[in-house]
Amino acid sequence: MANKTWHVSLYLFLEGTQFQRSILRIPKGTRLIELPQASTLKYPHLAYVVRNKSNTPSWAQHLSDHFKLGNLKNQASSFVLLFEACERIWAISHGNGYHLIPPNSIEPRFGIRVVANCIDPLAIQTVDTRTTDVISRTTRAQISRGSAIGDLGVTVDRELIQYLAGAPTVGDDAESWASRLAGSDSLQVSVTWGIDDLAERAAEFLERFTATEYKESFGFIDNYRPLRTGDAQISVLNRELETLIADRDSQRVSLAVPGVLDEESFGRFVISHVRKSQTIDELNLPEVYQILDEWSVESSEILSKVKIRIVDKDGEIIRPAESLSRYITAEVHHNASTYVLLTNQWFSIDDGYVQKVNSEIQHLVKNSRRHSLPDWQPKMTEAQYNQSAAELRQWQVIGII
Numbered sequence: 001m002a003n004k005t006w007h008v009s010l011y012l013f014l015e016g017t018q019f020q021r022s023i024l025r026i027p028k029g030t031r032l033i034e035l036p037q038a039s040t041l042k043y044p045h046l047a048y049v050v051r052n053k054s055n056t057p058s059w060a061q062h063l064s065d066h067f068k069l070g071n072l073k074n075q076a077s078s079f080v081l082l083f084e085a086c087e088r089i090w091a092i093s094h095g096n097g098y099h100l101i102p103p104n105s106i107e108p109r110f111g112i113r114v115v116a117n118c119i120d121p122l123a124i125q126t127v128d129t130r131t132t133d134v135i136s137r138t139t140r141a142q143i144s145r146g147s148a149i150g151d152l153g154v155t156v157d158r159e160l161i162q163y164l165a166g167a168p169t170v171g172d173d174a175e176s177w178a179s180r181l182a183g184s185d186s187l188q189v190s191v192t193w194g195i196d197d198l199a200e201r202a203a204e205f206l207e208r209f210t211a212t213e214y215k216e217s218f219g220f221i222d223n224y225r226p227l228r229t230g231d232a233q234i235s236v237l238n239r240e241l242e243t244l245i246a247d248r249d250s251q252r253v254s255l256a257v258p259g260v261l262d263e264e265s266f267g268r269f270v271i272s273h274v275r276k277s278q279t280i281d282e283l284n285l286p287e288v289y290q291i292l293d294e295w296s297v298e299s300s301e302i303l304s305k306v307k308i309r310i311v312d313k314d315g316e317i318i319r320p321a322e323s324l325s326r327y328i329t330a331e332v333h334h335n336a337s338t339y340v341l342l343t344n345q346w347f348s349i350d351d352g353y354v355q356k357v358n359s360e361i362q363h364l365v366k367n368s369r370r371h372s373l374p375d376w377q378p379k380m381t382e383a384q385y386n387q388s389a390a391e392l393r394q395w396q397v398i399g400i401i
Contacts, residue, residue, distance in 0.1 A: 005179065006194065009098060010187045010205065012107045013089040014229055019082065021046060023089070025102040027320045032100075043199035045083040050097070052076050058314040074314065085199035086206050092198070099320045103185065107209070108226035108345050111183020112164050114205055116214035116221055118181055119166035126182065127154050128163035128259070130342065138162075138256060160224050160342065162259070177204070184259075224340070224347040237339055237346055238303060240332045246299040248289050252331045255283050257310075258343040267313040272321065273297055273306045283308075283327065303328075 017023055026032055035047040054073035063069060078095035091101055126142045127149060140163075141153055154161070165182030180190040193201065214221070227234055244253050269280045271288065276295055280287060297306060307321040323344065330341040338349045374389050390397045 005190050005192060007188070007190050009093045010111075010189065010202075011091040011093070011101050011185075012110045012187075012206070012209065013091070013105055014107060015088065017089045017105060019044065019046075019084050019089050021048075021082075023082070023102070023105060024048070024080065024100045025320075026100060027317075030100075041083075041196060041198075043083055043085055045081055047082075048080045048097075048100070050078040050080075050095075050100070052078075052096075052316075055314060055316065074316070076316075081195075081198075083198060083202075085202040088202075088206065090198075090202055092195075098186070099317075101186075103322075103326070104229065104344060106185055108185055109221070110209055111185055111187035112161065112221060113183075113214065114187050114208045115164045115166065115181045115183040116218035117208045117211045118168045118178075119164070120169045121217035122148050124149050124164065124166040125180075126163065126165035127161060128184070129154055129159035130162050130256070131159055138259070160340075160347075161221050162342075164218075164221075177201075223350050224342075225350065227339075227346040227348060231346075233334070233339070233348075234346055236334060237332050237341070240334060241328070241330050241341065242299045242303065244330065244332075245302055250285055253285065254329045255285050255288060255327050256329050257283060258326055261310075262318075265312045265318060267311050267315070267318075270309050270311060270321075271306065271324075272309075273301070288324075 013023065021034070024032075031051055033049050033051065035049060037045065038047070052075055054075040056072060057074050060069055060072055076096055078097040078099070079093065080097040080100050081092045083090050083092075093101060124143075126140065128138065128140050130138045139159075163182065163184040165180070165188075168178055168181060178189045178191050182188040187205065191201075241253070269283055271278055271280060271291060273295055278291055280291075292302065292306070303325040304323050306324040308324055308327055309317060309321040310319040312318050325341070325344040328341055328344075332339045332341070340347050340349060374392055376385055377388075380388070386397050389395065
């Protein structure tokens with residue numbers, strides 16, 4: 001292992017999480033196999049693999065009349081390791097093992113905080129951003145050579161930074177610690193050390209998660225502050241959101257796929273509630289509202305009991321069934337504060353950030369009025385209009401065609 005790079009995804013569970021199999025999210029029908037304890041690992045651990053059923057790829061039916069394809073089958077396997085270190089519960093995953101990690105049970109923004117505390121601000125390689133407008137936009141910006149965040153075309157004071165990747169800072173034996181870091185809620189690392197060092201390395205990750213050096217170069221990631229599980233505000237905000245959905249609001253509520261979707265493998269969405277399900281090709285709010293109306297779903301059940309899963313063109317699951325709230329983007333104003341829901345996580349927006357954005361919007365509105373064209377009066381020629389507009393707005397006529 002010492003001479004090979006290991007690419008691994010790491011998760012930190014919330015404090016108070018119990019070290020047991022039940023903390024995993026195991027979809028119905030999943031064949032989860034627990035592996036025997038490894039005597040070579042000196043820390044508490046539980047290891048699992050998932051062997052999915054093999055299936056014939058859907059594209060084979062279009063070719064089988066012309067080619068002898070044989071008995072083609074697709075099959076994917078997954079691995080998850082739960083382990084205990086620094087009095088916290090952690091997990092690593094390979095393959096589709098991340099499907100077994102419940103998003104609401106792990107530390108929000110763990111990965112991005114570790115990355116922001118470790119990477120060179122001039123060596124950023126990838127950034128995912130998301131807007132919180134009615135039309136929510138998720139964007140991935142990549143650059144071939146590490147650079148400053150501004151070089152990736154990211155407007156840090158207007159967008160939520162969801163994912164950050166880059167090379168660690170030079171010095172302190174950085175390359176032997178990790179050659180590349182990337183993170184959002186989870187942390188992806190490329191390392192040359194092995195699984196037997198995992199507990200020891202976890203202590204370093206935890207230290208870098210709680211460090212505050214990131215504020216100097218990446219302080220903008222705090223423009224959106226996640227509310228901790230158990231925060232009393234969450235139930236209040238959920239009730240506010242349920243009211244918006246009951247009113248079929250489309251101004252402060254929208255839908256968006258969490259993260260960046262691989263269009264090549266994407267097939268369709270499947271929305272379900274209890275024993276009802278329906279396939280949709282696109283995720284749009286009016287269609288989902290219509291389905292909720294047809295199914296007569298109670299407002300109190302929409303956030304938790306309405307599920308969406310994503311399948312590929314062969315019908316195989318890309319993302320397992322998750323609550324509709326994972327796909328909702330919403331903005332709620334409560335007690336003079338602004339909150340947004342993204343991927344089932346409520347964020348409090350920094351007051352200074354809100355004031356800055358509002359100020360910029362007012363500035364744009366003011367300038368748009370000043371630069372708007374006056375009305376065209378009847379019987380005016382184009383030359384007369386141009387001259388009149390220039391005099392009214394104190395502009396300069398460059399030329400007349």
